[in-house]
Amino acid sequence: MTERHTIVRVQDVHRVFNLGKHQVEALKGVTLEIKAGEYISIMGPSGSGKTTLFNAIGGLDKPTSGKVFIDEVDIAQLDAFELAWLRNRKIGYIFQTFNLIQVMTALENVTLPMIFGGMNNDEATQRGVALLKLVGLDKRFNHKPQELSGGQQQRVAIARSLANDPAIILADEPTGNLDLATGEEIIELLKRMSRERNVTIITATHDYKMLAVSDRVIWIVDGRIDKIEDREQLNIQVGEIVSR
Amino acid sequence: MRQHETGNSTDQAIRKIVVLPLRIALEISVKSLRVRFFRNMLTVMTLVLAVAFFTFVLVSSDLARGLWNSGDPALAQTLEKAGFDLPAPGESLASTAKERWLVALSLLVCMVGIINAQLMAVTERFREIGTMKCLGALDSFVLRLFLIEAGLQGLAGSLAGSLLGLLIAMALAMLRFGLAAAAQASPAALGLDVLAGIGVGLALSLIGVFYPALVAARMQPVEAMRAE
Numbered sequence: 001m002t003e004r005h006t007i008v009r010v011q012d013v014h015r016v017f018n019l020g021k022h023q024v025e026a027l028k029g030v031t032l033e034i035k036a037g038e039y040i041s042i043m044g045p046s047g048s049g050k051t052t053l054f055n056a057i058g059g060l061d062k063p064t065s066g067k068v069f070i071d072e073v074d075i076a077q078l079d080a081f082e083l084a085w086l087r088n089r090k091i092g093y094i095f096q097t098f099n100l101i102q103v104m105t106a107l108e109n110v111t112l113p114m115i116f117g118g119m120n121n122d123e124a125t126q127r128g129v130a131l132l133k134l135v136g137l138d139k140r141f142n143h144k145p146q147e148l149s150g151g152q153q154q155r156v157a158i159a160r161s162l163a164n165d166p167a168i169i170l171a172d173e174p175t176g177n178l179d180l181a182t183g184e185e186i187i188e189l190l191k192r193m194s195r196e197r198n199v200t201i202i203t204a205t206h207d208y209k210m211l212a213v214s215d216r217v218i219w220i221v222d223g224r225i226d227k228i229e230d231r232e233q234l235n236i237q238v239g240e241i242v243s244r
Numbered sequence: 245m246r247q248h249e250t251g252n253s254t255d256q257a258i259r260k261i262v263v264l265p266l267r268i269a270l271e272i273s274v275k276s277l278r279v280r281f282f283r284n285m286l287t288v289m290t291l292v293l294a295v296a297f298f299t300f301v302l303v304s305s306d307l308a309r310g311l312w313n314s315g316d317p318a319l320a321q322t323l324e325k326a327g328f329d330l331p332a333p334g335e336s337l338a339s340t341a342k343e344r345w346l347v348a349l350s351l352l353v354c355m356v357g358i359i360n361a362q363l364m365a366v367t368e369r370f371r372e373i374g375t376m377k378c379l380g381a382l383d384s385f386v387l388r389l390f391l392i393e394a395g396l397q398g399l400a401g402s403l404a405g406s407l408l409g410l411l412i413a414m415a416l417a418m419l420r421f422g423l424a425a426a427a428q429a430s431p432a433a434l435g436l437d438v439l440a441g442i443g444v445g446l447a448l449s450l451i452g453v454f455y456p457a458l459v460a461a462r463m464q465p466v467e468a469m470r471a472e
Binding site for chain 1: 261262263264265268272275276279371372374375376377378379380381382383385464465466467469
């Protein structure tokens with residue numbers, strides 16, 4: 001395999017939430033590196049800080065201290081415009097609750113990031129149709145999100161995340177609201193995207209189905225990295241879980 | 245490979261654009277308005293009523309002024325009977341302080357109503373706003389979408405309200421003073437009244453949405469999406 005560069009670098013990130021009188025430290029100093037093209041799962045129980053870490057990596061939330069580098073650029077240094085550009089072009093987001101824009105059709109949801117990115121309407125429509133076909137939604141371009149099943153909505157969200165050919169896809173519990181079979185389909189689709197398009201995929205999840213496709217798994221417990229495992233180590237781990 | 249491209253600074257400058265063309269913004273706004281038709285009708289109705297009252301008062305006093313300026317003593321008498329405080333002959337009929345107070349208060353109430361309605365409407369859409377920001381929308385995109393929506397609502401509401409106010413004022417004046425009321429009125433003054441109504445309505449609508457939209461636009465995406 002060719003030399004891969006580091007696409008995400010997280011350096012001693014802390015995040016403290018002020019909840020009235022109490023202060024909750026969701027992240028207590030997380031440091032990690034992710035290489036381009038990797039499929040990473042951030043695993044951990046609810047409340048362990050994985051979503052907080054995920055938001056910090058995606059530039060959706062500012063860490064209290066510490067730095068996040070995307071392509072060696074410290075995202076805390078970006079102005080509003082550059083940050084919007086980063087979210088538009090570099091990163092694609094997928095959420096547990098799909099977060100499609102309800103008033104728009106599937107196709108319009110997919111083309112919106114392209115329009116923000118300055119693409120003209122015809123080109124965007126063409127690309128949007130191609131992306132929806134890619135995720136297996138050939139005949140549902142003009143359906144609104146309410147008219148689609150959960151799995152179909154998540155497919156639209158995946159197509160949308162790919163809109164501007166991002167380098168990174170961040171998926172927060174992408175299978176959390178889906179049944180087992182649909183969840184598996186979505187995981188398979190994500191894996192295919194990472195293979196075919198060489199996109200770095202980072203998921204925050206507690207879905208064990210995700211383990212089988214991940215290159216590395218980062219276990220977060222109580223705001224700290226508990227362990228980072230490669231796939232080889234993982235198979236043993238999964239075996240243990242199954243045999244238990 | 246993509247990473248090498250972005251390393252080039254001139255290339256970066258060209259590619260680093262995030263835009264929301266006005267036509268698309270308009271399209272999105274109209275769509276949002278259509279989807280939430282009944283909620284929007286409520287907001288618009290507040291505006292219609294306030295603007296109708298505003299225009300009604302303006303037009304009524306213009307009509308009375310027209311009658312007074314005609315110099316016809318019979319008409320002056322009916323005016324007095326209708327409760328107008330008539331000035332000395334030769335002086336013009338001014339609007340009373342009470343009238344001005346009523347108008348100002350009605351506009352104030354309407355403003356509070358509209359801010360309230362828009363605050364609800366914006367809060368309801370936090371998730372949508374957060375999502376848009378994740379897709380690369382700038383704060384200004386969000387602000388623009390809401391201002392366009394409020395502008396369209398304001399235009400529709402104040403146009404309807406203004407015409408409604410004009411019609412009611414005319415009908416009422418003709419009932420009380422006969423056809424002379426319409427005959428003596430200056431069309432230019434009435435036209436100005438309608439325009440003033442539209443202007444005030446539009447301003448109310450835009451001012452009402454500005455604060456909620458600004459709050460929403462400045463939120464961090466996660467905050468916006470966490471809010472339910």
